[in-house]
Amino acid sequence: MLINTMKAVVFGGRTGLLGQSLVKALQEAGAEVIAPSRDEVDVLDQESVRRIIEEFKPDAVFNAVAYTQVDLAEDKEEDAFALNATVPPLLAAQASRVGALFVHYSTDFIFRGNANIPYQEHEKPGAVSIYGISKAGGEQGLMDLDYERTLIIRISWLFGPGKMNFVQRILELAAERDRLTVVADQTGSPSYTPDLAANTLELIKKDALGVYHLCNTGVATWHDLASAAVAMAGIECNVEPISSSEWPTKATRPAYSVLDTTKFTGKTGVTPRHWRDALREYVEQLTPVT
Numbered sequence: 001m002l003i004n005t006m007k008a009v010v011f012g013g014r015t016g017l018l019g020q021s022l023v024k025a026l027q028e029a030g031a032e033v034i035a036p037s038r039d040e041v042d043v044l045d046q047e048s049v050r051r052i053i054e055e056f057k058p059d060a061v062f063n064a065v066a067y068t069q070v071d072l073a074e075d076k077e078e079d080a081f082a083l084n085a086t087v088p089p090l091l092a093a094q095a096s097r098v099g100a101l102f103v104h105y106s107t108d109f110i111f112r113g114n115a116n117i118p119y120q121e122h123e124k125p126g127a128v129s130i131y132g133i134s135k136a137g138g139e140q141g142l143m144d145l146d147y148e149r150t151l152i153i154r155i156s157w158l159f160g161p162g163k164m165n166f167v168q169r170i171l172e173l174a175a176e177r178d179r180l181t182v183v184a185d186q187t188g189s190p191s192y193t194p195d196l197a198a199n200t201l202e203l204i205k206k207d208a209l210g211v212y213h214l215c216n217t218g219v220a221t222w223h224d225l226a227s228a229a230v231a232m233a234g235i236e237c238n239v240e241p242i243s244s245s246e247w248p249t250k251a252t253r254p255a256y257s258v259l260d261t262t263k264f265t266g267k268t269g270v271t272p273r274h275w276r277d278a279l280r281e282y283v284e285q286l287t288p289v290t
């Protein structure tokens with residue numbers, strides 16, 4: 001599918017961490033993009049979704065909306081399921097009315113994370129949190145709907161411009177303190193949102209459908225990611241490893257949720273760059289050299 005002639009709607013594109021990078025990548029590739037704010041189109045209100053899709057007649061609909069507060073979701077189960085499980089098939093059904101491609105994002109948190117081999121697309125979900133279970137519910141809803149022009153992209157551990165994220169928060173804390181403690185027994189695949197956006201377009205150019213895993217190459221613990229960011233920013237702060245039991249959170253997170261991107265590379269011919277290279281670019285842009 002050609003991007004430069006595409007009309008695209010990006011839900012979550014006005015303020016979302018991933019959505020903003022997607023809008024930028026699509027616009028830079030020549031697509032005509034609209035990214036309604038939540039006030040303009042609340043995706044829980046299907047009538048407003050139907051209206052905008054009928055009026056704009058997009059070639060592609062991107063769902064970068066989700067209930068992403070992993071800990072809060074434990075107490076707000078209904079809200080998490082509404083956005084993460086109920087909405088995706090409803091949006092896909094609206095996309096199908098105009099024959100548009102439907103691109104949905106899911107997460108490594110659908111996996112249990114109790115092994116230490118990167119997850120492939122066909123592996124069974126086994127989420128250990130309400131957030132993960134609700135996101136797996138969204139995928140299941142899309143499978144049940146079975147709209148043939150659906151692309152589900154599972155991504156993980158996002159950082160990037162436009163919205164507060166783990167890396168930016170760590171750098172802010174490191175600038176204020178001599179010492180930080182960060183969890184070192186959860187392992188995943190950090191993902192830079194501009195790279196996810198660019199690589200999403202690679203999949204679309206190749207007419208990919210179905211489920212793909214996408215992230216930057218290389219694995220990390222949260223401690224690895226935080227230490228690397230602090231070092232790259234040149235901040236004097238000791239980043240010390242701790243275990244998850246020393247940092248209790250409401251939601252349980254998978255211990256190992258690395259995503260295998262072999263299928264993505266096979267389809268597109270692209271190998272995502274290492275997360276350290278992407279992190280360097282991000283940190284330089286956050287802390288410009290004067």
Ligand SMILES: NC(=O)c1ccc[n+]([C@@H]2O[C@H](COP(=O)([O-])OP(=O)(O)OC[C@H]3O[C@@H](n4cnc5c(N)ncnc54)[C@H](OP(=O)(O)O)[C@@H]3O)[C@@H](O)[C@H]2O)c1
Nearest residue numbers: 012015016017018038042043065066068105107155157158
């Ligand atoms: N963040 C991560 O580390 C991570 C990891 C793996 C997978 N993912 C997945 O990646 C996707 C994007 O995540 P993200 O972190 O970029 O999300 P995010 O920054 O939390 O953005 C969510 C977006 O959804 C919008 N939104 C929320 N409720 C809405 C509603 N009822 N109607 C319309 N818009 C609504 C928000 O608007 P407001 O700003 O107005 O609330 C915001 O623009 C999600 O599918 C998420 O599950 C994220």
